[in-house]
Amino acid sequence: MGAGAARVAADYIRQRVGPAAPAPVCGIVLGSGLGGLADRLVDAVRIPFSHVPGFPTATVAGHAGQLLVGTLADRPVVALAGRFHMYEGHEAALAAFPVRVLHALGAPVYIASNAAGGVRRTFSAGDLMLIADHMNLMFRNPLIGSTEPGDERFPDMSDPYDRDLRARMRAAAQVVGVPLHEGVYCGLLGPTYETPSEVRMLERMGVDAVGMSTVPEVIVARALGMRAVAVSCITNKAAGLSAEKLSHAEVMEAGKAVAGHFEALITEFVRQLPAAS
Ligand SMILES: O=P(O)(O)O[C@@H]1C[C@H](O)[C@@H](CO)O1
Numbered sequence: 001m002g003a004g005a006a007r008v009a010a011d012y013i014r015q016r017v018g019p020a021a022p023a024p025v026c027g028i029v030l031g032s033g034l035g036g037l038a039d040r041l042v043d044a045v046r047i048p049f050s051h052v053p054g055f056p057t058a059t060v061a062g063h064a065g066q067l068l069v070g071t072l073a074d075r076p077v078v079a080l081a082g083r084f085h086m087y088e089g090h091e092a093a094l095a096a097f098p099v100r101v102l103h104a105l106g107a108p109v110y111i112a113s114n115a116a117g118g119v120r121r122t123f124s125a126g127d128l129m130l131i132a133d134h135m136n137l138m139f140r141n142p143l144i145g146s147t148e149p150g151d152e153r154f155p156d157m158s159d160p161y162d163r164d165l166r167a168r169m170r171a172a173a174q175v176v177g178v179p180l181h182e183g184v185y186c187g188l189l190g191p192t193y194e195t196p197s198e199v200r201m202l203e204r205m206g207v208d209a210v211g212m213s214t215v216p217e218v219i220v221a222r223a224l225g226m227r228a229v230a231v232s233c234i235t236n237k238a239a240g241l242s243a244e245k246l247s248h249a250e251v252m253e254a255g256k257a258v259a260g261h262f263e264a265l266i267t268e269f270v271r272q273l274p275a276a277s
């Protein structure tokens with residue numbers, strides 16, 4: 001799923017929203033239980049994923065499966081309520097395809113969000129974590145086999161989450177009074193949650209939060225030269241760190257419980273985003 005397919009999808013979206021629609025200042029992907037931000041978009045055109053050329057259907061509960069074009073804090077944005085995960089059977093390249101479409105629509109900034117288990121022992125459900133860096137333990141890379149002329153062949157990953165955007169996210173958190181931690185996100189394939197032994201291993205490796213997405217998307221964003229920033233919503237303590245059993249229902253509930261903070265944070269961040277980042 002490369003630039004050609006992304007252009008086809010972007011042309012379709014432009015045709016749905018009309019030629020006068022301004023280029024988005026950013027593209028946002030909303031993770032499990034975090035789709036409520038979509039309702040904050042003003043004058044939104046909602047397009048089901050199944051209508052977008054190249055998009056499969058979202059199969060995960062809590063992912064509405066819609067692409068929205070509208071304004072947030074008076075800034076033009078594109079938001080995806082839902083994403084494609086590798087555990088749904090998709091290749092890494094397809095999991096990251098929406099980022100190519102956001103790029104083709106002209107978004108210079110990619111904002112990822114996800115639900116994640118807290119590996120750092122002081123984390124609890126409802127905490128928000130700005131991703132400082134990630135570990136790719138999915139052992140898949142969306143750029144494998146890519147011969148896209150627009151792709152950086154060997155992307156530098158020494159600073160995948162843009163320093164300036166992270167500072168802006170911290171500043172936005174202060175403005176809206178939302179506590180924001182910062183740490184390392186680790187992407188695993190899923191769909192099983194971790195065993196307690198795996199969580200202990202991740203802890204020793206320096207992981208703060210663990211999830212099943214985001215990494216392929218950020219790799220493609222970097223290959224395309226987009227600036228990326230990401231926020232994890234800690235929906236549970238990772239396996240073995242509490243007596244609770246993990247369930248996707250709990251993940252979605254916890255996501256909804258922190259939705260107010262998350263939405264205020266992202267809205268303020270977008271408000272402060274420069275026009276051409
Ligand atoms: O799409 P995200 O990464 O927010 O979803 C997480 C990972 C799994 O899809 C799901 C597990 O409950 O939540």
Ligand SMILES: Nc1nc2[nH]cnc2c(=O)[nH]1
Pocket residue numbers: 115116117118188190192193194210211212235236237238239246251
């Ligand atoms: N892998 C993983 N993904 C999650 N998504 C939400 N919680 C978790 C978790 O504990 N582990």
